[in-house]
Amino acid sequence: MQEFFAVVFAFPTLPYSIVLAVAVIYWLLAAFGLVDDGIAETGGLDPAAGDATDLPGLSGLLARWGLGGVPVMLVMALLAFFAWTVTYFVHLFVLLPLPALLRWGIGTVVLLLAPLPAIPLTATLLRPIRRLLLHLRPVPQASLLGRVGVVASPTVDARSGHATVDDGGAGLVLQVRSDSELQRGERIVLVEHLAAQHCYRVVRADAVALDFQDNLLPGNKENHR
Known part of the structure; x- marks a missing residue:
């Protein structure tokens, strides 16, 4: 357990630990109705339908990556989880035994590249969730x-x-x-x-x-x- 906390609260895992903790707190508050979960405002976009490129800004960018059609905070939570998981295990098995200077140098690269595997993993997990939200979309x-x-x-x-x-x-x-x-x-x-x-x-x-x-x-x- 001590080794776990040593990795979680050390660079390069710490930034993703913070983002993941914020996402978890947000969804706990949403579960109790203290904040809006954003489900009703997603609009039911299906990126496979070919309308993703018509959206501006962040919505269009997420849709092009296969991350559209669901609440943004859900996307952020899943991205943070997968990026945190990648960073945690690389930190534990590769970076932890290294000298501090080398650990910081390689850790920075790991921190920046962790979203690359996180994006396709998140997109894959969101497909069934998006279909469920399409069925739950409220009638105007x-x-x-x-x-x-x-x-x-x-x-x-x-x-x-x-x-x-x-x-x-x-x-x-x-x-x-x-x-x-x-x-x-x-x-x-x-x-x-x-x-x-x-x-x-x-x-x-x-x-x-x-x-x-x-x-x-x-x-x-x-x-x-």
Whole structure:
């Protein structure tokens, strides 16, 4: 254990130890909801689709290396882990027995070259993660307004409730709220996305609801003119 810490907290492993520690702390905070994990903002880019070169700056650079389509902090964490692993074992088995001056000289080269094997290793690991994120990509909120669903919870009121909405696929289960109490099995219409509460405001899908929908949804208003 003493030898482990001697390598981890010595040059050239130390810089990657610091980056890896920061990444681990970040994802621990994200797990508790204290920082944004960035998953919702990745946009679902698949570099294999051929659109990577159209992105500017860091996003385009990461995509060209096969590192796009996932949160940047996840990329940084994996790059740091693989670079740290390479540097650690080179340091332990090659550099540690060397004289200090030679260890610093070769260690600098190892520090600079460690990302080269880390990039393809990270890109390989990200492929299944990227596919998973594509499946988990949220549906654009505005596209759901006006959809008809069915109350799935025992009741829906201003504080709690959920409903199922047909999206043309497996269906969606959404958190919904209503000014009037709704019962299980009642048909509802999504009329407003409440971003702060991560849910939708709904009304009954009866004549009143349809009239409300005609007056508030721009697309329906145009259709009935």
